[in-house]
Amino acid sequence: MASSQRHEAAGPAPANGSRPAVEAVDITKRYGPTTALNNVSLTVADGDAHALVGRNGAGKSTLVSIITGLQEADAGDVLFRGLPAPSIANRDAWRRLVACVYQKSTIIRSLSVAENLFLNRQHTAGPVISWRAMRKQAQEMVDEWDIAVDVQRNADELTVEQREMVEIARALSFGARFIVLDEPTAQLDGRGVTRLFDRLRAVQATGVSFLYISHHIEEIFQICQTVTVFRDARHIMTSRVADISTTDLVNAMTGDTEILNATEHRTVKRAGAPVLEVDALSQAGRFRDVSFDVGPGEVVAITGSGSSGRIALAETIVGLRKATSGTLKVNGVTPRAGSVASALSAGIGFVPRDRHQEGLVEGLSVAENLTMTVTRHLGRAGFIDPRQRDARAKRAIHDLSIVASGPEQLAGSLSGGNQQKVVMGRALANDPKLLVLMHPTAGVDVRSKATLIEVIDKVRDAGTAVLIVSDELEDLRPADRVLVMLHGEVVTELARGWQDSDVVAATEGIGREDD
Amino acid sequence: MKMTEPTDVTVVGTTAPQPPPAPVTRSAAGSRLRIARLRDVALIPAIVLIGAIGTYVSPVFLTKRNLIEVLQQQSEISLVVLAEAMILILGRLDLSLESTVGLAPAIAAWLVLPKSPGHGQGIEIAGGWAVPIALGVGVIIGIVNGLLIVRFQLNGFIVTLGMLITLRGLQSGISKGQTFFGLPKSMLYLGTTIWWGLPVSVWVSLFLFAIGIVALGYTRHGRSLYAIGGNIAAARAAGIRVERVIWVVLTIGSTLAALAGILLAGRLGSVAQSSGNGWIFTVFAGAVIGGISMNGGKGTIFGAFTGILLLFIVQNVLTLGGVHAEWINFLNGAIILGALVISRISSGQAQTI
Numbered sequence: 055m056a057s058s059q060r061h062e063a064a065g066p067a068p069a070n071g072s073r074p075a076v077e078a079v080d081i082t083k084r085y086g087p088t089t090a091l092n093n094v095s096l097t098v099a100d101g102d103a104h105a106l107v108g109r110n111g112a113g114k115s116t117l118v119s120i121i122t123g124l125q126e127a128d129a130g131d132v133l134f135r136g137l138p139a140p141s142i143a144n145r146d147a148w149r150r151l152v153a154c155v156y157q158k159s160t161i162i163r164s165l166s167v168a169e170n171l172f173l174n175r176q177h178t179a180g181p182v183i184s185w186r187a188m189r190k191q192a193q194e195m196v197d198e199w200d201i202a203v204d205v206q207r208n209a210d211e212l213t214v215e216q217r218e219m220v221e222i223a224r225a226l227s228f229g230a231r232f233i234v235l236d237e238p239t240a241q242l243d244g245r246g247v248t249r250l251f252d253r254l255r256a257v258q259a260t261g262v263s264f265l266y267i268s269h270h271i272e273e274i275f276q277i278c279q280t281v282t283v284f285r286d287a288r289h290i291m292t293s294r295v296a297d298i299s300t301t302d303l304v305n306a307m308t309g310d311t312e313i314l315n316a317t318e319h320r321t322v323k324r325a326g327a328p329v330l331e332v333d334a335l336s337q338a339g340r341f342r343d344v345s346f347d348v349g350p351g352e353v354v355a356i357t358g359s360g361s362s363g364r365i366a367l368a369e370t371i372v373g374l375r376k377a378t379s380g381t382l383k384v385n386g387v388t389p390r391a392g393s394v395a396s397a398l399s400a401g402i403g404f405v406p407r408d409r410h411q412e413g414l415v416e417g418l419s420v421a422e423n424l425t426m427t428v429t430r431h432l433g434r435a436g437f438i439d440p441r442q443r444d445a446r447a448k449r450a451i452h453d454l455s456i457v458a459s460g461p462e463q464l465a466g467s468l469s470g471g472n473q474q475k476v477v478m479g480r481a482l483a484n485d486p487k488l489l490v491l492m493h494p495t496a497g498v499d500v501r502s503k504a505t506l507i508e509v510i511d512k513v514r515d516a517g518t519a520v521l522i523v524s525d526e527l528e529d530l531r532p533a534d535r536v537l538v539m540l541h542g543e544v545v546t547e548l549a550r551g552w553q554d555s556d557v558v559a560a561t562e563g564i565g566r567e568d569d
Numbered sequence: 570m571k572m573t574e575p576t577d578v579t580v581v582g583t584t585a586p587q588p589p590p591a592p593v594t595r596s597a598a599g600s601r602l603r604i605a606r607l608r609d610v611a612l613i614p615a616i617v618l619i620g621a622i623g624t625y626v627s628p629v630f631l632t633k634r635n636l637i638e639v640l641q642q643q644s645e646i647s648l649v650v651l652a653e654a655m656i657l658i659l660g661r662l663d664l665s666l667e668s669t670v671g672l673a674p675a676i677a678a679w680l681v682l683p684k685s686p687g688h689g690q691g692i693e694i695a696g697g698w699a700v701p702i703a704l705g706v707g708v709i710i711g712i713v714n715g716l717l718i719v720r721f722q723l724n725g726f727i728v729t730l731g732m733l734i735t736l737r738g739l740q741s742g743i744s745k746g747q748t749f750f751g752l753p754k755s756m757l758y759l760g761t762t763i764w765w766g767l768p769v770s771v772w773v774s775l776f777l778f779a780i781g782i783v784a785l786g787y788t789r790h791g792r793s794l795y796a797i798g799g800n801i802a803a804a805r806a807a808g809i810r811v812e813r814v815i816w817v818v819l820t821i822g823s824t825l826a827a828l829a830g831i832l833l834a835g836r837l838g839s840v841a842q843s844s845g846n847g848w849i850f851t852v853f854a855g856a857v858i859g860g861i862s863m864n865g866g867k868g869t870i871f872g873a874f875t876g877i878l879l880l881f882i883v884q885n886v887l888t889l890g891g892v893h894a895e896w897i898n899f900l901n902g903a904i905i906l907g908a909l910v911i912s913r914i915s916s917g918q919a920q921t922i
Contacts, residue, residue: 145808146808149808156806158802159803160800160802160803160806160807161800161803162795162796162799162800162803162804162866163799163800164795164798164799164862164866164867165795165796165799165866169792169795173792173796173803173804173807173809174789174792174793174796174804174807174808174809175789176789176792178788178789181788182783182787182788183786183787183788183789183792185787
């Protein structure tokens with residue numbers, strides 16, 4: 055495997071023959087039964103901008119945490135400029151070697167920009183912090199970086215892009231000449247991305263090396279010289295960006311999945327008015343001008359990257375969020391905006407994004423969870439008849455083949471797959487006309503996955519409209535049509551017979567000229 | 570760790586490459602700062618206003634004696650406000666402080682006083698030990714709180730609620746519900762002596778608040794409280810020893826509460842079973858009115874001081890104005906709610922806890 059390639063001539067800042075900025079050699083990391091990294095190697099040449107790409111679960115984040123010293127590998131070595139990495143406990147040493155801007159912001163919003171820049175190393179005169187000196191230094195620092203902010207302002211007044219730059223400036227101020235950027239553009243809009251890239255190029259020109267993690271392949275072609283692809287915890291390839299096409303890159307990321315594409319796409323779409331009609335729906339800052347409809351018996355999937363707005367759109371349809379403008383009709387009626395109760399009575403059933411947060415009450419029984427949305431059908435005058443409830447629950451347990459000791463078992467004690475089936479059971483409890491599924495198979499074992507997909511086929515046969523919202527290719531398989539969202543807009547609609555590579559290409563924003 | 574010179578900030582190493590060009594564009598700098606500072610002194614006008622009303626209501630208000638009395642009355646509880654303010658900034662809370670106010674001097678008195686009179690244990694340790702013993706009790710309580718919250722990772726609300734009940738119960742157990750009296754001179758000294766025209770307890774309170782203001786505003790350790798309260802993960806990523814800081818602050822807090830108990834016992838000349846009982850509500854109210862966020866990471870020690878001062882001045886004016894004592898609690902509650910609504914509107918952030 056191409057683990058120790060050198061790219062002496064790479065990049066606008068030629069490395070003066072020095073050792074690579076970082077080498078990760080034969081790294082393996084396991085979490086319990088899952089292997090997050092399987093004997094992978096990665097070398098970032100000095101002064102190089104090196105991209106690391108791969109779909110979810112490829113092992114990118116694990117590698118980041120290992121080469122930034124947050125976790126220790128089970129096997130393998132990390133070297134900085136040829137020297138072994140310091141011990142995990144020595145945070146200061148790590149920080150002088152490698153800077154990292156994590157996906158999750160580490161800016162403290164209630165503190166000033168100056169204080170964020172010098173957190174826990176404030177400029178002191180004797181035992182007391184010299185605020186004036188610190189502000190002056192901080193202002194010089196942001197001015198050097200051309201971040202147009204007043205350092206006395208609170209961090210929560212900054213724009214996303216400014217906060218990102220403050221974070222990069224801080225990370226590099228510890229003296230590291232190598233920085234890891236984990237999805238730095240996830241929250242930026244198009245112009246913000248362009249400005250960030252200008253800055254990054256300037257930083258690279260000063261001799262700093264990058265490891266750049268991104269979902270957006272186009273970005274890699276813009277600012278990286280080398281690219282490495284991970285898939286399923288393995289190193290797949292490393293290449294000069296100039297020597298590779300987007301198609302090759304997409305193929306490397308998706309691997310052999312095209313073969314699986316042969317699954318039959320059966321459409322049982324029936325004649326009749328659409329069940330769901332979405333017209334010019336927008337929500338400020340999340341998604342814009344989305345229009346589509348779903349007919350009875352039709353399965354439509356919406357996909358896109360994490361920042362694409364797909365989840366916000368789905369949550370708006372089921373009443374968890376309010377749209378800013380546009381209309382939404384279910385069976386011809388408009389449910390009250392932002393009201394889940396109204397959406398349910400309009401005939402929507404849904405599986406929320408995260409079963410731990412919104413899906414299950416883990417301390418309640420399977421039966422109570424299954425019937426939570428339909429308690430008024432379980433007895434008279436506000437009372438719940440436990441026998442009716444358990445009878446209903448038993449039916450659902452059977453239909454969805456939930457492995458539980460009985461209706462009274464606590465939902466929290468089920469396995470992940472069976473928990474998800476309970477959530478699905480709850481979504482189906484009110485015989486919905488429209489079923490909205492967000493990440494329906496997240497964290498679910500293979501067999502449960504199959505069951506859940508079967509359920510989707512069953513309800514569509516019965517004439518229910520299904521909307522699947524997910525970034526997992528496998529979740530999209532039952533779909534007749536796939537809508538791909540990018541930065542809050544539906545950019546592509548793929549008709550029946552779509553290929554995985556089409557979806558991946560559209561998700562990564564390839565083939566869009568006007569950005 | 571000393572900061573490097575600014576030019577070395579982005580680049581430490583061999584060749585000195587030029588940082589990106591920097592056309593400086595500063596936005597309205599000064600005004601921001603002024604607003605931030607203003608929040609700090611927001612209650613001063615309110616205090617002046619209440620003072621003016623007090624002067625109008627009663628000629629007694631502006632007398633030296635009355636003002637000193639207000640200051641002395643709030644000096645003990647203000648130490649607990651100082652403690653709670655630090656803990657709240659850290660993003661935690663401690664309900665047990667009010668029981669520490671009673672228990673710490675009670676244990677000291679119990680070990681020092683004879684069986685009768687005084688209801689002591691009978692060991693009769695030398696009176697000079699009373700203050701160190703009481704402070705030591707505060708330290709131990711703080712360490713136990715830290716043990717349960719930091720080491721065993723139990724919920725801080727329930728832990729300190731449990732401690733509140735346990736400590737109060739321990740006090741009534743050793744005192745058999747009686748009041749300790751005939752306290753040694755060392756305990757009385759802090760509560761009764763006058764220095765330069767002001768009771769010692771007022772000086773102690775002002776001095777410790779001054780230290781608190783400097784520590785939280787101007788030292789690295791002090792600022793780490795804000796970092797932890799603002800974003801604990803970011804604080805950890807910045808190399809702050811989060812657990813240790815929480816533990817130390819909880820211990821300082823309990824020690825301050827013990828000191829408040831000593832001052833109170835000294836002023837009253839005894840340690841009653843009920844001493845400190847019910848204080849915690851006023852303490853929280855004072856801190857929150859003074860701009861300390863219940864969500865952590867926000868507020869200043871100076872603000873907390875003005876908060877508790879305002880509450881006591883209002884109480885004093887109401888009393889002088891002839892409002893019946895039975896109505897004071899109602900008005901106190903209304904003031905607290907009003908202050909919360911105002912801070913919600915001015916900060917624009919939902920207060921969830």
